[in-house]
Amino acid sequence: MPELNILEAVRLGMDEEMERDERVMVLGEDVGKKGGVFGATEGLFAKYGAKRVLDTPLTEAMIAGAAAGAAIYGLRPIAEMQFADFVYPAFNQIVSEISRMRYRSNGTFGLPMVIRMPYGGGVHGALYHSQSNEAYFTSTVGLKVVAPGTPADAKGLLKAAVRDPDPVMFFEHKKTYRLFKAEVPDGDTVVPIGKADVARPGTHLSIFCYGLMRTFALEAAETLAREDGIEAEVVDLRSLRPLDTEAILASVEKTSRALVVHEANRFGGFGAEVAALIAEEGFEHLDAPVTRLAGPEVPGVPFHHNLEDWFMISPAKIVDAARALAAY
Amino acid sequence: MPELNILEAVRLGMDEEMERDERVMVLGEDVGKKGGVFGATEGLFAKYGAKRVLDTPLTEAMIAGAAAGAAIYGLRPIAEMQFADFVYPAFNQIVSEISRMRYRSNGTFGLPMVIRMPYGGGVHGALYHSQSNEAYFTSTVGLKVVAPGTPADAKGLLKAAVRDPDPVMFFEHKKTYRLFKAEVPDGDTVVPIGKADVARPGTHLSIFCYGLMRTFALEAAETLAREDGIEAEVVDLRSLRPLDTEAILASVEKTSRALVVHEANRFGGFGAEVAALIAEEGFEHLDAPVTRLAGPEVPGVPFHHNLEDWFMISPAKIVDAARALAAY
């Protein structure tokens, strides 16, 4: 098993899928010769050529819409949005078309396609290179949404996404790209969409998270165990839609306390769904209010490092929230 | 006090605001000579001329973006999206630009503008003329979002929206347009954004709703009172962002049971935020799980009347959900 970082895992996942299935292609801005602005597609252009690794014009609606057309035609496109922040020009295609194609055609047109998007802050990207905009997609019926937090999940979920008969929004937290290396199972290991991962078992409270927050939550859990004797269970949701409600409720049943953590702002964020689910279906098990820890209610991550630090979730903030919840 | 329906109230609100302030203008598709596809702008073209009631090309990004530019310039545009379903081409302008302009410019550029959108189902409009897509906007920091359920609120909130220094998304449930007439206070009565309305006081449980659901919830409450002796408190949220959390928590404190009702699908819908809020901040008062009654998890309202009836929330469905909650 090689040790890879998340960026390498994503790249290897694409490479293996392109090798396995010649219908798989990659398209997006600067994905070709340059290999992507983060390097996620590095080497693929040389290996698969300019058509299967297609540098598109600077037009996101076209990227999504043409990917949809190609999927109708029988290909299995992986479209890249250069930053999740730049997906909005494609929103009409994604929400009006891609999410609804199967339902509206009574199952006769499916869209096996993936949209990869680097998201998240902490990289001095300010309001428009830092967004965590997953809630727009998790609330959209017909899409699947995943957000891996480890290299193994990045590769395994990417493979699942490429093979999925339905459209998958694939969120890659850009701060995790080179954050750490970890073992990635060799070969064709697919991580199924729809299953959470208990990243750390615990008994006193549950922390629900995904993406970069997995790393932060695990770090916080260590601190809580060490300094407070609080054993936090860290549940990495990984798949946001479909959501592994069973795993969530099982954890709440065990710990009776739920902390939902994400980087996006709180009001109407994805955490609202997780919290509402727990409040509704886990009510009898709860010994404390479901608590959300989320980014502040501002329209984006501000640039100056003072302000960015203020914005970002950190292990310390998770520790504080968990302590308050445990003490409830 | 005249009796008006919601469509007339919206129209009168615009008319009075245009008369009061010559910076107010209306723009959108077919808003001019035709008076809008629902007739909301009927008569305004004749009264204010082709520039202040501007028929635009069939281009929603342009409508939103030009309205933003006009607001920067000092006008107070009211932009119409012909259907809420057709707002997505403008999503980039709304989310990237309109919601963030003030924050990103450190308060130096504000955008006093309104985007009106007919939303909701029950009118045989199928997947693309029935959407309740408020959650995309309520989760967007920097926007305000309102959804009136009565003629008086429609007019009063529209006036507040036009005068608001920030962008307001104005959702009009198209099935309510001509559903009933009710008294509308004469003249310059402004309904403040951010305040809920207790449409019917009650003691046994609280129903949180907006738009068409207000009418249905009130009808359900009558049935519940008559048939079950259950006194439901109906809280019309009206303003979804900012949300009147005080009013919500006060009602929960009183009734200890919360039912959140909307027409949009449940997963990640606006109700998730309301439920999560109650679960978190009203935890101590709850005698039963916060319950959501929402549209089914399908990508849109299907057309055939069988299917549409299946989809729609009805007073009967609210009665059933309320009974189950009261019996918990």
Added chain:
Amino acid sequence: MVAKETATTPPHVELGLTDDDVRAMYRQMLLARAVDERMWLMQRAGKIAFIISGQGHEGAQVATAWPLRPGQDWMAPYYRSIASAITFGMSAEDIVTAHLAKGDDVSSGGRQMPGHYGGAPYNIVSLSSPVGTQVLHAVGIAMGAWVRGEDVVTLTSFGEGTANQGEIHEAMNFAGVHRLPVVFVCENNGYAISVPLDQQVGGGNVAARAAGYGMTGVTVDGGDVLACYRAARDAHARARAGDGPTLIEAHVVRMTSHSSDDDQRRYRDPAEVEALKERDPISIFGDQLRGWGLLDEEVDTQLRADVKAEVNDASKRAEARPDPDVATALRHVYAEEQHDA
């Protein structure tokens, strides 16, 4: 081309069409019109909720769809495309079934409004309502064929109001960059609901935009069926030859209100509406055929009777089909089997 023309070669023959071809084209136009008119009747009778009409567009539609190869080429049409869809393989019964929103409607199983043509068996992409989105699907199909090196041409159509949507620009630009095998047909009927051309299209000329994408742009009179056919045939050949996409702007007439929800008397002069009849492509093409000696009163009457019978029959069968079963309403949100294809 010019050298071949002689006083005795009828224009369709010069274009490589047989007498039967042009009569068949005429019949398709009649059929589309008859279906369309039937839909209005059914709408007034309360049997269908909504109708959006192709009346006045039939000439351009039949002619531009004519070169397509069913089962091989693709089509991403729009809501006025009754005649295009019929020409490319849908039956009158399919169309009526969709309007009645029956459970086994090939387009959507009764889930979509009338006018949302689509059909997997026919290579017709399922259409939504937000205008213009289908144009990117067409370009994506063309991209797929180009990537795979397959001989497939995709035709897509839309109105002149829709031509201003940003997605159309992105689609045409991309098609221009890679010379993709796609044919764009703008059916310019002068109105987008109530908004006339001069308030809709800067400069008033949609085909003029082709030059800005490095593609061929052609303007044709939608009342001139053979001119439309010639443009489409050339565009199809150009696409197959790797010579890139074509934008055809066909000037057509919208003979009805925008839809059954609209009343065009609110924004259109009665004289203007009256004058539309003169531009009805069916009468124009009929007159041409008569002029070329390919149609006489008897044949015309027979064709119209045939078409009427076909529509009667289609309607009867469609009405007998089952309504959608509510138990299926939750199906097909996602694939029902997770197959690794």
Added chain:
Amino acid sequence: MVAKETATTPPHVELGLTDDDVRAMYRQMLLARAVDERMWLMQRAGKIAFIISGQGHEGAQVATAWPLRPGQDWMAPYYRSIASAITFGMSAEDIVTAHLAKGDDVSSGGRQMPGHYGGAPYNIVSLSSPVGTQVLHAVGIAMGAWVRGEDVVTLTSFGEGTANQGEIHEAMNFAGVHRLPVVFVCENNGYAISVPLDQQVGGGNVAARAAGYGMTGVTVDGGDVLACYRAARDAHARARAGDGPTLIEAHVVRMTSHSSDDDQRRYRDPAEVEALKERDPISIFGDQLRGWGLLDEEVDTQLRADVKAEVNDASKRAEARPDPDVATALRHVYAEEQHDA
């Protein structure tokens, strides 16, 4: 025009520019370049996080901004628009302050990344990162001026990659329909990050799109400052006269990598990069001025020293400004007072 030309009239005079004007234009170019170069130094020194450069665009920018009337006209520029912004009123200190993300930065108070020009006091619209969005704001301002009957011209600029965004199409079409007083400047530097023109722009000619909106399109060499000025002056006059918008495509060079996060050696030939120096608008314009007898070594040296001193001074003052106060981070999400304006 031609009639007035004589062998002795220098070209700028013929355009109505004085000797001082053209020297001032040259100085603005030098200043923009000096600020730009300073930003790279500061970036390498770790003082600023990111820089996106206007080097190679200065001639087109100064010239197209020159006709604008500060305090009356408006500008919606883009991230390479250092020279445009400086010409329209921003100071070198404003630019450095924004790059350092200081708390009193006029563009955003340190909230936005470098390159996001904007300034309410200067009528420069606050810019975001999604490319092209500002073009609709420009058109909206122009619409506002048109609705109110006010004499205001708006200039907006963007790259040739951005020209393909759907919003640009919608903006230009709308401006074309109502002949709005707006000037579109496409600064075509041949690349959108790594993607070259021929994979980006169908047909390769952005100005050719103007015809499709019924507006004037002009292609100019961005190394020819006076040609750019002439195009902009005419466009400004056209806008004021109600004769509609203009699309100016200026062929410029991107002399640096796309940004400090990019390395153009990955996708651009070294020889190509080397050859860019020959197209540096500053040397070209300097040579021209020398040829017209308006610049000598001494004046040039003096100007460069001046500009350097200005940038030194600006940097020193900017660096001394306070960082943003975290206590303000929640401010200005909504208006702080609900005033009925």
